[in-house]
Amino acid sequence: MLGTTKHPQALGTGAQASWPEIWQTLAPMWQDVLSGKAIGLNDFKLTIERHGYPEDVYFNISYSPLRDDSAKVAGILVTYSETTDRVRTERRLNAARDQLRSIFMQMPAAIAILRGSEMRFEFANAAYQSLVAKSEDELIGRKRTDVFPDSPERINSQFSHVYRTGDRLVTSEHSFTRDWNNDGHASERSLNLIFEPYRDADGIIVGVIIFAFDVTEHVEARRKAQEAEARTRFVHEELREVGRQKDEFLATLAHELRNPLAPLRNAAHALGQSELSPTALAWCRDVITRQVKHMALLLDDLLDVSRINTGRIELKRETVRLDAAVNAAVETVAPLISKKQHALQVSLPREAIELDADPLRLAQVFTNLLTNAVKYTDPGGRIELKAEVDGEGLKVSLRDNGIGVAPEALPNLFRMFSQIPSAIDRTEGGLGIGLALSKGLVALHGGSLSAHSEGPGCGTTFELHLPASVIKLPASPEHPPASANEASRTQRRVLVVDDNRDAADSLAMLLDIEGHDVTVAYGPEEALSLAPSLMPEVAFLDIGMPTMNGYELARRIRQETWGASMFLVAATGWGTEDDRRKAASAGFDRHLTKPVNPSEVLALLSERTSPEIRTAARAARA
Template sequence: MPLHDAGTVRSKLVIMAVSTTFVALLSASLAMLLYDLRTFQRYWIDDLTTQADIIASVTAPALVFNDARTAQQSLALLRVRPQIQAAALYGASGMRFASYLRGGPGGTGLPPAPGRHGHRVEGGEIEVWHKVMDDGEMVGTVYLRARLGVVERLANYATILGAVLLASLGIAALVATRLQRAITRPLEAVTHVAREVMQRRDFSLRVPGHDGGEIGVLVAAFNDMLGELGRRAHALQDANRTLEHEMRVRQGAEQALLLADRRKDEFLATLAHELRNPLAPIRTGLDILRIRSGDANATERATDIMERQLRQMVRLVDDLLDVSRINTGKFAIKMGRVELKAVVNDALEVVRSTIELHGHELAITLPDRPVFLHGDATRLAQILSNLLNNAAKYTNRGGHVRLDARVEDNALLIEVADDGIGIAPDMLAHVFEMFVQVDSTLERSNAGLGVGLSLARKLVELHGGGIEAHSDGVGKGSRFAVRLPIVVAPEPPAKTIPASLISAEAFRILLADDNVDFVNSIGALLSAMGHSVVITHNGTDALTAATRFFPDYAFLDIGLPGMSGYDLARSIRRLPSGEHTVLTAVTGWGQEKDRQLAFEAGFDHHMVKPVRFEQIEEILGNRGTLKKVRS
């Protein structure tokens, strides 16, 4: 057995088997040796007793007839028994009659007188005394002494037992070596798999084999333990991954909240700035009108400035309302067949003054043939105006703005490019987010609210298109590409309204608003056009006027004193002439729910303050249509 292998289970099993065999053989050998010694001693006692009995029978006549020579000859025959060392024949009187000593004559070593009938073992020798009988009468005694030879017997026996023991141990070691594999192989497999699991952390490993007995139970239990550990390890890993994911999500949410909070603060500050900016020119225009009311040129310039600034404020508020409607899912677009050039012209009407104010050079390239889109003309124009307005704001004075449109794969690709401040690479993915501004420095005071691009993207997506931002870096300009589906089919004929349904007569108009300056100015304009106008400043007076005046049109503020505009509209509808009156709600609330409340109250139209006179003219001009339009 190798020394380095002495501590293994295999060597221990072999040693255990050999040791057990050795102890068993040694115990059996000692027992057999003791038994053999007793048997050997009994054999010699029986043998000498028999020999003594034979000698007594043979020498009895010699003793009777006192024939010493015959008795001596009889004893001499014992020389053929080398173990018998001495023999003697005693007469009835106790005198030695004849004797025998191995090695020569003489009486040395012989007892002087006979002993008691029987035997005695002492000092490795055995002595036997036997009576000589003749016709029932004791005529003498036979004495025999023999060497037992226990040492020689033990030596021979030990030699034999040693050889047998060594052979048995060898055979036991060989058999144990073969048999121990049935035990050590599963244990070695368990040890190997356990080591692999610890090193590789792979709990899918299993110990092969399906042996029965305790070893099989051990292997099965070990495999079950590995399975349970694997399940727990996977559960722990899943829990760790879940915790890590939750931590990342929470960290991302926290960062998003911090970013949203910062953008909110920036947005509120920018909103206050953007709303204050138009107020200063409007205030200055009012001062001009007050101080130089007789100067027609100064009055016209002041009016132009005030109208331009007012449109800017209305544009800001409208953008915010549109974004809110889209985010809440209450924004609807009116899809129809739209020609590209008409959309571009409408967008230019909105942004031309801004581009001219900054001194930019605008270049426009459109397809030669008409291109038709399926969408909302107003919202499509709003997309382009937002992109052009964004390009004008973020381009230094005297820059270049370009609008290119071309058809690619049954789609319209519109690109708005500039040579302005450009967009940093890390901002390209965020420019379409709410309240994000590429440049928010104090030097660029007209940067806007950061909602234009976000609104443009959402409007493009509502039309089934897409928008992308491109820039070569800061100071290298930017480019926005819009892709929209086009309509290839020919344009359907427009529906015409019969001339008999159109009336050019003056109308009776009821105005109800607690803003005296606004309602009086609108009333003056309508009266100058030849209409009959009644002006009231609360709900009760308005209802009284409607009862007596039978108005064709009624423009009603919602927040009237005494009676809300909703209640006033319902009351007018209950009048005999109320069903023929075109009711228009004029309010500062422009959410979709406010429009719905107005229509439910009986209004035909809904206008959000500030109201342009052109909107009122449009409503007055649509009276002849068969279908009332809710704007």
Template sequence: MIDIWLTMSILRDDVGNVTGVASTERDLTERSMSNAYLRERAEQLAQADHRKNEFLAVLGHELRNPLAALVSATTLLRSAASDDARKSWATGVIERQGRALMLLVNDMLDLTRITTGNIELNRQTVLLKTVVQSAIEVCQPIVDERRHSLSVSLPAEPVLLYVDATRLSQVIENIVINAAKFTAFGGSIRLSATTTAHRLLLSIKDNGRGIAPAMLGTLFEMFVQGPASGGRRNNGLGVGLSVVKRLVELHGGSVRAISDGVTGSEFIIDLPLDAAPKAAKDILVESAPSGADLPKRILIVDDNVDAAEALAILLTMQGHEVETRADGASGMAAVTTYSPDIILLDIGLPDMDGYEVARQLRESGASEGMTLIAVTGYGSPADRIRSAEAGFDHHLTKPVEADELIRLLAG
């Protein structure tokens, strides 16, 4: 079928008699195709806008839920009528909900990095077993909470990967946590890995409610969530799987989902095995912090008084000697009077930023022999580069995991 614009005109002679007909034809096929494309594009934009609005509504809900639990738990802790058992329960609530908030913030930050193309990989040679263990540690609480069984099957021989261990662990975490959320209590989740030629295949399979076949084509798009089940809405922001897809692609791999919509789901991650061989001592493995390290003199410089005091109490409990300051000027003065071994320095200080503090300390020589650690909410690759240029030895993003900080101090 061809779309044509046809114009016909009657031809007359000088006295008005009809002598013929003239016609003009214009092929409108390309215009029709263009209009169809524009309509399709408009529909896509409208759908994307609808998803964005749904995302903002979900975000408000997801933020209020943990905040409500945190406020209630704090009230319970302050109550004189609370016994030790209730206070212990409230402490657990604060820890769990704090982690939930941290995951939400991380999802939003990853969303921003994906849309701006600013996700970068910090590749290292690492054992597959190390990455999987790290992911399981994060997922285990929700797996236990929902009484699932989680089995792991890895190749008998060590498998070396040249990857960003943190990001690949995040990929596994997102998929396993989704499997735990969308599988009824008491379900089973299986994580297995096989190697073929120069490829690694990671499979994460559950016996949950499955994914509707119609959704498989859009599953990895931004803000997409499955339909609610049992009258209850889904938790989460709907960005996790889009982050998974982007991170896997940055590693040169692919990810796909398989499901009949009834008997569970399987996610298959296909990655290249292109790890550059390294000496055994250079391979990234998990190591437990040493208990024999000597106490350190630590200076915390942070204008968030609560955060500084909480961190100081934690480090004091580890046997360290700690002092705190709330701005850059007093922090620099304390370097001379207190002579710390380690400085935990916030970036967003009220008088001068942490970059300038670090730069002045390094240039003056006042911090000779001291370790400078940035502890900040700024965590992009550009922020890390800027902190290194200013003279920081390490860069930690808030909220800092206690085990990670203790490991760093032990080193």
């Protein structure tokens, strides 16, 4: 203890002379001992010089008074035990322990140490405290089951297993549902867990170390990615299905168009013959009329579906009797029913049911459903149409004993261009849009249309529901407007303007046969040069013409004195609601979509060109 610089020189000298560097520390203590007090110190630090330089050293020290025969304190018994190496080692260990604790506290993984069979928390780093929303005071020293009384039994058994066996356990994406934030709201989190045995210096298991990694965001991101992948696959499948349906539709459309084109070509060829009997001429007329009507219906169906899908179709609601709409559809389909020798049974309520609906569209729905049943029922089949009214509204069911529909095909039955495989080869044909169109029209009325079938060969039932708000109390009858045949056939001066010579000449021929004074112009400039001298009452203008379209021509006509009161009719292949608005804005009184219906043209000339109507049209434009 004295070292090389003080031993043996210190022997026989006073303590102050031997320890001058620590005498200020020793003197007070020794004075207390000389007064009879014993002193004991552990790991007491002194800075001494014993090898020629000052150094910090530590001692366990005992100072005891020594008494003579008279019991008087005559000296001090000094016992020193140097503990410098142990203190320094312990301090290094403590520093290392503090550093290790700091590292564990900063680690992103949630870490906790639980000691003993009761699994009491001995350590929990910041990530663990944050994960469980518990402070260090709420965790350290407490049993795990007291801190988490709702802990799943599987987790409890895993802690017990690791503590009992020393096995290391790893669980991935374990789902926990609990109140993680102590805010009264339970939520789900996914954790990866590692259970590690906690051993002492002798290798004895004294607890369990738990490592927890919150992978909720990862699991959620993967779930979203899987959902996105599934959606992408679905979209790709949908696109493939749409592509297949498109190809099938184009093939069907070509087939449906070729069917009327063939008789039209034959009728046109027959008309080219030098001599035709009245019977042959009537045949040609009937063929052309029938096939053009068929092609117009195909085109109308396509346009109607497009308008419904883009929200541009508008219902023209009025009071319509249910039996009238059903009878109109039955009359339309009657030839097909007769041809296939079907038995049709119609059951309607005894009382007259009046609906607030679009009569044309409602009859169109019934016609489509009846036509569908007729087409896909083998000859001699049974078709039943039944309507009834209850508190929820009107229910119409149409049942047939036809080819039926497979369960997997039912969801696609109302999709555009959808045709069930067993129906594709049927000679009746069709574009596969009738049911899609019908469903859209029913939806516009606030109703629904569904289909049911037990499978192939078991027939099909369609159910149409209209809400109670559509049903009206019987209204007093109104006088119907006069038909085209009842109206006067006043001769009109008419100007037809169309750069398509066949279209212009055929319309002019129709009007000429009806006794009207018709002039044809094959372009806008020609029309503007002819009109001032002709002073036509009515002009049919094509829209898509070169150099000047029909809208601009109408504006030019309206700017002239002779054109201010002229009744202008747009005759065009463009038939959307937006096209109708454009026509009205340009000054047109009416808009007809090609191919125009001859009856509508003649009725327009008979009924829509009176001075009163022209005055109203001008007021509306203004």
